Every structure is written in C-alpha cells, then in structure tokens.
Amino acid sequence: MAFLGIRIPHETARLLAQIDVPGEKTATSEMHITLLHFQSEWPISELAKSLEATYEVVSKFHPFLAKVNKVSSFPKNPEGKIPVIGKVNSSELMELRKKLAENFDDENIDFSKTYKDFKPHITLSYSDEKPDEEKFHSVEFVVSEIVLWGGDHGDDRIFVTFPLAGPKMDKNAILLKKVEIFEKIAGNPLQDYLTPSKERRKTERDIIASIEIGPPLKFNGHFDSLDDEDDE
Numbered sequence: 001m002a003f004l005g006i007r008i009p010h011e012t013a014r015l016l017a018q019i020d021v022p023g024e025k026t027a028t029s030e031m032h033i034t035l036l037h038f039q040s041e042w043p044i045s046e047l048a049k050s051l052e053a054t055y056e057v058v059s060k061f062h063p064f065l066a067k068v069n070k071v072s073s074f075p076k077n078p079e080g081k082i083p084v085i086g087k088v089n090s091s092e093l094m095e096l097r098k099k100l101a102e103n104f105d106d107e108n109i110d111f112s113k114t115y116k117d118f119k120p121h122i123t124l125s126y127s128d129e130k131p132d133e134e135k136f137h138s139v140e141f142v143v144s145e146i147v148l149w150g151g152d153h154g155d156d157r158i159f160v161t162f163p164l165a166g167p168k169m170d171k172n173a174i175l176l177k178k179v180e181i182f183e184k185i186a187g188n189p190l191q192d193y194l195t196p197s198k199e200r201r202k203t204e205r206d207i208i209a210s211i212e213i214g215p216p217l218k219f220n221g222h223f224d225s226l227d228d229e230d231d232e
Helices: 010-017 042-058 092-105 175-186 199-210 226-231
Strands: 001-008 032-037 064-073 082-087 121-127 134-143 145-150 158-163
Touching: 010 121, 032 092, 032 121, 042 092, 042 134, 042 145, 042 158, 042 199, 064 092, 064 121
Parallel strands: none
Antiparallel strands: 001 032, 001 145, 064 082, 064 134, 082 121, 145 158
C-alpha cells in the first residue's frame, strides 16, 4: 500500500479519539487524511517520480488550518465494516489536493480514481452499525506538512515528509542515509514493487537494520550535489 496524505497531530488525534462513535476505534497514531492513493503494486520508479511531483506542489503552499466538526460515515468496505469518519473542512486542503492530482496527471503518475469526488476525512472507527450524523465542537489543527507512505507496514517501509512552504530550513543531515535506503531497496530483486509480502518484508528488515535510521526525510526537491553536501 502506498498513499500521500496528512498525518494528524497527536493532540488533535487525542481529542478526536474521545468522540463517542460505535465500532473499533482507529489508533491515534494511525489517524490521517488521504490525499492520493496508489495501486497495491506500486513500482519503485513511480515512487521516485512522485517525490519531485509532490515537492513541486507543496513547496508553493503555506501551512493552513483545517477543522473537523461532524461525524459521518461511508458505505461498507469489502470487509463488511462501515468506516465512521470525521469530516474535514478546509478550502486550502481542497486546493492542495486538486493541484497534486493535476501535477500527478501531468507527470503520468497513476493514482486511484475509484472515487470521483475528493471527500477529506479522518477515519475514527470501523463499525457494524451506521452512526448518527451529528456535529460537535470544532477541532482545529494546522497542516504544515504532507507525508508519502510507501508500503503496508509503516516503520518497515519508506515514508517521506514534505514540509509546506515556510522559513528556509537547514539541510537535513539524515538525507544521505535515506537516499541509501532508496538505493538499497530499489536494487533488491524482491523490491521492484511496494506490495505486501512476508518474504520481502523480512528482506527489507535485514536491509534497513543495516542502516542507521533517523527522523523521516524532509525532501528538499533536489537529488543533485549530494556529494558536495556530504563534504560540508
């Protein structure tokens, strides 16, 4: 699994977790807003292209506010569960997603178009019963970055953060380490696709265990001059 989305801040997720909804609640650490969802078998080559395509868009957006103030739901999923959601409201979020979709189309990067309309939401739980649609006191949070998740097992796979435009940031010292991860995984014969596989996950763990892991990469839009940066 791979998708581009927004990670919900811990304090916001904690407040949302207190809302009384039916079903098995989503862990606060897993709360997010999906912007673009990719195919289950996503080539590493597409992942590389998506880095530049994402940066081109997010570097032109400044942090903005989003709010959640209504419980709703979607139809049953393939597992027969009803996703109970918190509706997210933000005109900037709608514009950000629109620009990302347009840029990915321009760059011929495939993403899921199963659902025609973008309905930003945070999944609060999965339930056997449909919840009552009701409003609650608005929970607001700042969107300051988006994240590209690659794979089906979070920490075992790749995730890259893209800060929205703001004050100039210092160079991220972990950049080269993260580039090593891309190179090693891309060069592994079992790693042509980001797709679930017990055998591949074991191989990935062996690869990643040999590399010093640091904070998520904050991609700055450039792959060139890495040797020069390493010497500084």
